[in-house]
Amino acid sequence: MSYAYERLMYVVVAEPSSLPNQDVEEFEDAFTKIKQERDLWEERFQALNQKQEELQLDMPQPSGAWKKIVDQLVLEKAQMKTSFEFVIQRIRTKYATIARSSDIIARDP
Secondary structure, eight states: OOOOOOOOOOOOOOOOOOOOHHHHHHHHHHHHHHHHHHHHHHHHHHHHHHHHHHHHHHSOOOOHHHHHHHHHHHHHHHHHHHHHHHHHHHHHHHHHHHHHHHHHHHHOO
């Protein structure tokens, strides 16, 4: 039984992964610029957030009277819905009996 010929694998010597000094300095400069920009955005966010909180404090809070009005409207809506459902059901049963009787009359001849 013959075996497949195995080719020799050559060892590749990896070069050290150190960056030249110029690249390191460029990366450090870019990193400090990014950090400064991030800090600037955080300051803007804090200022806008504080302004929003101040504006919300200046807004008048909803009174209890509005809550009572809304609760009353919700209650009236629920009552009207049940009332209309009852009326609609009554009309349907009325017309259903009329429709059945007309079907009986139409079939008789």
